[in-house]
Amino acid sequence: MAAAQAMAMVPGLRLVPAEPEADAAGLVRLGIWCLRYAPLVALDPPDGILIDVAGAAHLQGGEANLLADLAARLERTGMSACLALADTPGAAWAVARFGPGGIVPPGGTSVALLDLPVAALRLPPEIVAALAEVGILRIGGLMAAPRAPLRRRFGPEPLLRLDRATGAEPEPLAILAAPEAPRAALRFPDPVGSPEVLGRVVGDLCTRIVPDLERMGLGARRLDLVFRRIDRLDQAIRIGTARPSRDAAHLARLLTERLPQIDPGFGIEEMTLTASRVEALAERQLSGAVLGGEPEAVDLAALVDTLRLRLGAERIYRLAPVESDWPERAVRRVPALAAPLGALWPADLPRPARLLAAPEPVAAMAEIPDAPPLFFVWRGARHKITRADGPERILGEWWIADGEAERMRDYYRVETEAGERFWLFRDGPMEANGRWWLHGLGEA
């Protein structure tokens, strides 16, 4: 449609001259920015980017969080994007552009593709038109059609694209090179693949990258290790550290931990280690050796990094006091390597060793209001109370939420005949038919 005709149809239409070269440069910039999510990024001109998040999504707290974060950041810069995550680049492309977007569960690729138009397979328009002539409109139709006649009539293209999308055929990507960053690479004369060799190379690369970091006064916060396979199906692992580090042995151990994820295929011909995120680290790191007579503070960074990598960052933490009378609010998580806070809970209040996540209802009997109960029945077992203390009354923290003002609990510490200690509470005055609950076990 000519511009003049369009302007005639839509009054006030704003015309912007096309700038394909500026667009291409912008796509490269955006691709480099996407390296924050994973080490393997490929451009899909004119308007697409493919990110291989395998082995990297854990640093963003999983695939769903990664996608949400990417969407939010793109939106903030004013870009509208369709995002999808799937087992293969082809499937992600199809679902992003022709499907609902979002995450296709592992193994669900074929199902997700079934109802999409054949154009979602990145086929040229003439092949799409030719397929439509024989009644194949959806990918499901293409999957169901006999393969040999398809190949005779339409050439290898439709089947190759289909196989790449379903994962039956691998798809090499043209990987975007990361910009200037401390880097070490090793190219092998013969392809390697055994875990022992890869482990040795990892150690070697780490010792090579450390002098660079040292010279620049930097420590690595994130390392990308890219494995170039001879069949061009590159793989990568990415690790993060809780503190900037240039301890070669420590970095090597973190990378080695992830090595089993790598499938060397027919062999790896080159490995590149990039410190893709760095932070200033001035002083030399001291090893764990004892210096002089001073009791040194133990550096937990190496241990915390290893556990974070293995279990997930959110599963390693310290606990710190919160000023609240409500036991379930008295504790908050702080980062494992945070500076010591020195804070403690009130020392004069005995507390249970185990606090049930949800208090369990018990049947209890007290003689007079505000007196501790004489016995209670929990999970069908009756416990006779021989000693007790209480009540410790806590009131709703009305400044937190509406409805808090009416909440109250009367806590009783009790000891049973057997010497077991429990923490019971009544959620209202006895006159108001307050119910009894068991909240904690043991006592210190």
Add this chain to the structure above:
Amino acid sequence: MPPPRSSDPPAPAKNVLAELRRLTEPALEARTTDSVLPFGAGTLDRALPGGGLALGALHQIHEGGPRGRYAASAVLFAGGILARLDGPVLWCLHSRDLFAPALARVGLHPDRVVYCETWRDTEVLPAMEEGLRHRGLAGVVGELTRMALTPSRRLQLAAEGSGVTALVLHRVCAGESAEPEPSAARTRWRVSPAPSGSGGDRHMGRPRWRLDLQRCRGGAPGSWIVEACDAQGRLAVPTVLADRQAAPERPALRRAGGR
């Protein structure tokens, strides 16, 4: 550390064994004699080789009584031991029911404890081993439902190597694993709640535990009634019972040759 008398082999082989031991265990011997943590309660320390709990070794702690799943007394027993050591602690959790204020009340400051959420035994064991390789930690605690012989050997070796003390808290459902599994742990404790002080009033005193040392390499089993950990993690023998051991619940099982 000599093995129990009953398991000594006949004389000729003994020389070979002694020679082997001389060659392989000097470092180990030095450690076991050097680093122990006394409980500060005479009758307890006398039962333990070296006069206290061996550091840089694996110890198992069970909860007696019907609430084995929560191991509420065992947690505090472990916390009291770690409170009296220096350095950070790695605590591998089995579920989210540990209440940190109670640990602080037996002297284990929250700044010292790094928690690690390991929901399954298969995650706890490698995390513990990782921690045990890290010199300078006061100790590593793992809440486990069960521990087979091989993992216990791995933990014991890692603990010996670094000098970090390993405590395994067993969380078992009632009725499970009545017969303890063989293990390479240096000691095996059972902590059970016991009725507190004999005063006539109904008010709460310091909690009491019945402490059973069920197995101890190089030492004899024993049972005690103790006052639970105080704010510094120390146990105490109640004054009324000071010179009296608790009567053994049943004859301690000692298989010939078993350690």
